[in-house]
Amino acid sequence: xxxxxxxxxxxxxxxxxxxxxxxxxxxxxxxxxxxxxxxxxxxxxxxxxxxxxxxxxxxxxxxxxxxxxxxxxxxxxxxxxxxxxxxxxxxxxxxxxxxxxxxxxxxxxxxxxxxxxxxxxxxxxxxxxxxxxxxxxxxxxxxxxxxxxxxxxxxxxxxxxxxxxxxxxxxxxxxxxxxxxxxxxxxxxxxxxxxxxxxxxxxxxxxxxxxxxxxxxxxxxxxxxxxxxxxxxxxxxxxxxxxxxxxxxxxxxxxxxxxxxxxxxxxxxxxxxxxxxxxxxxxxxxxxxxxxxxxxxxxxxxxxxxxxx
Numbered sequence: 001x002x003x004x005x006x007x008x009x010x011x012x013x014x015x016x017x018x019x020x021x022x023x024x025x026x027x028x029x030x031x032x033x034x035x036x037x038x039x040x041x042x043x044x045x046x047x048x049x050x051x052x053x054x055x056x057x058x059x060x061x062x063x064x065x066x067x068x069x070x071x072x073x074x075x076x077x078x079x080x081x082x083x084x085x086x087x088x089x090x091x092x093x094x095x096x097x098x099x100x101x102x103x104x105x106x107x108x109x110x111x112x113x114x115x116x117x118x119x120x121x122x123x124x125x126x127x128x129x130x131x132x133x134x135x136x137x138x139x140x141x142x143x144x145x146x147x148x149x150x151x152x153x154x155x156x157x158x159x160x161x162x163x164x165x166x167x168x169x170x171x172x173x174x175x176x177x178x179x180x181x182x183x184x185x186x187x188x189x190x191x192x193x194x195x196x197x198x199x200x201x202x203x204x205x206x207x208x209x210x211x212x213x214x215x216x217x218x219x220x221x222x223x224x225x226x227x228x229x230x231x232x233x234x235x236x237x238x239x240x241x242x243x244x245x246x247x248x249x250x251x252x253x254x255x256x257x258x259x260x261x262x263x264x265x266x267x268x269x270x271x272x273x274x275x276x277x278x279x280x281x282x283x284x285x286x287x288x289x290x291x292x293x294x295x296x297x298x299x300x301x302x303x304x305x306x307x308x309x
Contacts, residue, residue, distance in 0.1 A: 010047035011082050011116050017108065021045060021077070025105075032212055033186035044076070050083045057142060060241055060298045061169050065090045068139040071163060073128050073156070073172075074146030078109030082118045095132070098125035128156035136165045144173035145183075145294075148217045154228050161232060167303040170238070171296065178221030179286070179293035181266060184212065191221070191291060222290040225297060236302050244296030245287055252283045 018041065025044060026037030033040070043049065058065055066089040072080050075094025084090040098106040110120040126132045128143070128150045141164045150156045157172070164170050175183055182189035185208060190198070195218055199210035222243065232238045252270065273279040286292050 013045050035186050050079050070140040071138040073143035076105050078113050078123050081122050082113050082116050085118055094123050095126040097127055131159045131163050133163045135162055137163045139168045141170045147174045153217055157228055164301045168301050170299040174295045176293035176295045177218040179291045238299040238301055241298040241300055247296050248292040
């Protein structure tokens with residue numbers, strides 16, 4: 001990654017910012033995941049990943065995001081806000097807790113936006129359970145790898161639905177803790193395992209800090225999230241467009257060329273299954289038992305009803 005000269009489609013990331021993120025976020029997650037800090041830092045500051053996220057949103061939206069008013073819940077270092085604003089012509093805002101995280105992601109995000117001449121007011125201090133916006137404010141509400149960290153996932157979903165305009169799109173990406181891989185620790189995972197047993201395994205078998213597991217909402221499985229959203233579906237507030245099965249099946253058959261974080265070990269297994277002609281069977285089995293990941297919950301808000309149940 002060239003930190004001082006951005007490539008086409010990339011935000012400018014100064015060398016100073018890169019090394020601050022490397023020494024905080026990268027160093028912390030390296031000891032959790034055993035993935036090199038430099039690799040983790042490149043991934044979290046990757047503009048390429050943001051373009052992939054936008055492509056998926058536009059796929060379900062059925063049009064360009066140009067002119068759309070967008071909210072990102074859990075904006076991190078602000079790359080999604082910056083790129084959608086500068087390069088896609090969207091009116092994007094992001095919510096991120098202030099003075100928290102690794103090196104202060106809110107403050108670091110403001111620095112990145114400022115370096116790229118994006119209004120820092122587009123990054124707003126707040127939490128998912130109490131979004132500081134009025135009802136029906138956004139055409140698109142988006143979040144990735146955030147809801148597994150919040151105190152109250154049910155309330156976070158309610159807030160995402162509340163601030164979305166009638167007819168708008170909501171896309172929430174969450175790790176599925178009914179699957180067999182845990183991305184924060186970059187390790188294989190036993191679904192539905194009681195957290196105390198998982199923490200014991202992390203500490204004594206994998207020799208990793210188990211305390212981080214306490215911050216993860218491992219109850220968020222495909223079934224649990226479906227239960228949270230069911231009242232909104234039954235009352236007609238939202239329509240589920242996709243739960244991410246289609247994306248999972250595509251990625252299993254043609255895995256991405258870039259192995260973010262610790263996913264390279266998953267790609268090795270997929271290559272092996274492909275060679276022995278079992279990949280299709282395994283994919284169908286994982287979908288059948290609800291072990292696909294991540295959950296990419298794409299919802300359209302009804303144009304006729306309010307966002308309450």
